[in-house]
Amino acid sequence: MSLFSWLRPTTPVLGAEQQLRLQRLPVVTELNECSLREQRWVVLDLETTGLNLNKDRVLSIGAVVIEDGAIDFSQQFERTLQCTDLKLAPSVLIHGLGPSAIAAGSDPVQALLEFMEFVGDSPLLAFHAPFDQHMLGRALKDHLGFKLQHAFLDVAAMAPLLCPQASLREAGLDDWINWFKLEVFERHNASADALATAELALILFSRARQQQIHSPLYLQQRLSQWKRRQQAPSF
Template sequence: MINALTRFLRQSPAHPRAASLQKRFEAWRALPAANSRQTVRDSRIVVLDVETSGLNLRKDRLIAIGAVAIVQGRIMLNDTFDIVLRQEQVSSKSNILIHGIAGGKQRSGTEPADALMQFLEYIGPDPLLAFHVAFDQTMLEKSMKTWLQTDLRKRPWIDLAYLAPALYREQALSHRTLDDWMQLFHIHNQRRHDAVADALATAELFLCLNKKCEQLGKYTLDSLYTAERQYRTLIAQ
């Protein structure tokens, strides 16, 4: 039986490494799931951020992915990911002014199927973390479906936009954006809206929040998911 990725690649004769891409995809899919009962200090967590052609989840496109790994409670600067997906149509000038990825760099980026496969290999089976997960996840899912005929829906995510106010209720109303929380914890980001720089700032924020988690006896990944879900339920009431 031919799976969806195989059918897609057979319809893409311009892709020079279809067989290799298929093999890499199958190897990634065969990886065992991460153990959510592990402590944060025993885990590898991938913190990510994306840059897009705009904020419209239906019409806009994924341009770049940046990520950094937290391993055993430490940010690993030698374990980062930074890639620009090749664009057939360059984003608007106003959009380029935000993320700084020039038209030439967008046109010469990595073929999207290859770029997304490299991202899957980078994250492996590990949990993902972002600030306002819904946007990053939706843009990634849309690109994954288009280019690799797969998704990340079953992958656990930690959303700091909910975890932060869950831990610091007194700041919940006044602190809503990543910049708000960065300011509270004195986190500096000289390259705001650069995917890797924003991922690094998000990782720093997570480590600040994790100190509070440990003080409350929340050491495992499951405990973080629970705290986040409980806060989502609370504000939805």
């Protein structure tokens, strides 16, 4: 064996049926100019072993669908992923996923395949989306050899863009829930947080339409412009 062979990423070994399902996933296209209401959105939340982008792993996936301008409760997704050699981090005190729940979870390959079939070609929404995008992308690459190419829009950036009067800087999901006076009865598990994010997103879509932002593509462009302004040095 080569001295440096351990540096090379290993290619996941999938069964024939899994390979076929992977190949049948739809080709993802860029966001278009359909209306925000017409677009099917998948609202995602992940629970992970920690916040290290390179070392920590996905423990659970929760997702709901926004379609026809409302949360479609007939389309929900929730999986806990089996995770071997897991060292419990302080985050377990928040999301409550202990060793027994993780041991009884789904095989990661099967769970991730099912999730991508659930997503289809829909764009994804998440609160602090760059973290979820990176962690999901790494899990898909590690377990399926699959490259995530879906559009990800960050609800944490949408909120201050569309509601500057709130004067909430670097606010968390709870801050925006409180500002909009949303009634959220459960938090800090993937499904509950995805639902809370979806409720917030629906309010923000309404604010977007009031500001003449009518399409997913235009919303994405406005978010990119807003982020560049936030990152620009002030003199």
